[in-house]
Amino acid sequence: MSDTKFTRPTLREALAAWREFLAAHDLPVETLWVFSENLCLEPSRTTPGSLRLGFQTRFTPPAEDALEIAYDQFSETAARMVFYRLGSSPRGSVCVLLCDDWFEKRDESEGFERRDDWGISFHSGLAGDIDEITDLSRWLRRVKRDRAFRDFDFAMSLATIDEIKIHGRILQPYERFAETMLNRLRRMLGNPV
Numbered sequence: 001m002s003d004t005k006f007t008r009p010t011l012r013e014a015l016a017a018w019r020e021f022l023a024a025h026d027l028p029v030e031t032l033w034v035f036s037e038n039l040c041l042e043p044s045r046t047t048p049g050s051l052r053l054g055f056q057t058r059f060t061p062p063a064e065d066a067l068e069i070a071y072d073q074f075s076e077t078a079a080r081m082v083f084y085r086l087g088s089s090p091r092g093s094v095c096v097l098l099c100d101d102w103f104e105k106r107d108e109s110e111g112f113e114r115r116d117d118w119g120i121s122f123h124s125g126l127a128g129d130i131d132e133i134t135d136l137s138r139w140l141r142r143v144k145r146d147r148a149f150r151d152f153d154f155a156m157s158l159a160t161i162d163e164i165k166i167h168g169r170i171l172q173p174y175e176r177f178a179e180t181m182l183n184r185l186r187r188m189l190g191n192p193v
Contacts, residue, residue, distance in 0.1 A: 006119035008075045011068055014120060018083045021113065021122045022093055027085065030092030032057070033067045036155040039086075039096075040133045041143040051143055053086060053152075054131040055094055059139055060158055067097065069164050070156040074099035082112070084123045084151060087130030094130050098154040123151070 009017070019029045037060040044050045063069075074081050074097065082098040103121060106112045112121040133139050163170050 006117055008081075008120070009118055011071045014071070014083070014118070017115070018095075018122060021083075021124070022085065025124045027124060028088055028092040031095045032089065032091045032093070033062065033095050033097065034086070034155075035060075035062055035066060035070070035096070035161070036153075036157040037159070038062065039152060039155070040139060041147060042138065042141070043143070051147060052131075054133045054138075055086065055089075056133040056139055058134055059136065062158060063161060063165070066158065066161045069161050070097050073156065073160075073164065073170070078119070080104045080119055080121060082106075082121045082123060082151070082154075085125035086152065087126045087128055089130055089132055091132075093125075096152055096155045098151060099156075100154040102154065103151075 008014075015031075018031070022029045022031075034055050034057065038055050038057055040054040040056055041051045042054060044052045071081075077099060079099050079101045080103040082103050084096050084098050086094045086096060088094070103112070106121065107114060111125075112123050114121050133142075160170055
């Protein structure tokens with residue numbers, strides 16, 4: 001028996017509420033949804049020792065149904081879901097869907113507007129623009145480890161989306177390892193299938 005005290009809306013209802021939230025904060029209501037592989041942290045050019053956030057969709061483009069899959073997967077949990085705006089781009093508000101119990105105590109004082117009846121929060125993010133990375137060398141040099149933990153680290157990965165599409169579920173760690181080893185063995189033996 002579930003002890004959740006909320007009922008998740010449909011994705012359509014949640015997106016309508018998200019667009020209303022963006023409009024109320026005078027932010028672009030057109031949205032571009034990104035996932036963990038789309039995020040790009042680079043050393044800041046202006047502030048030594050700090051990082052700046054960018055995004056890319058050229059090298060790891062999300063599938064058209066990725067947001068729907070992520071929302072469905074997150075909806076199956078009792079953890080708080082967050083519609084999080086990273087910043088603006090010429091393509092609109094760059095957004096990411098997050099989910100974890102860690103967000104349960106986050107409130108208005110930290111910029112989170114709560115919808116406790118849905119188990120969802122909205123966050124307007126940074127007021128400025130976010131760069132779209134189109135240069136492969138910048139993408140390859142991005143910071144991947146040894147950095148401070150951020151809200152967007154709770155984003156779903158496109159690799160997880162692929163697992164759900166291929167296997168109908170998220171794989172266990174040992175299954176990922178076995179699949180990696182089988183693929184290596186196939187390549188070594190000359191059988192890429």
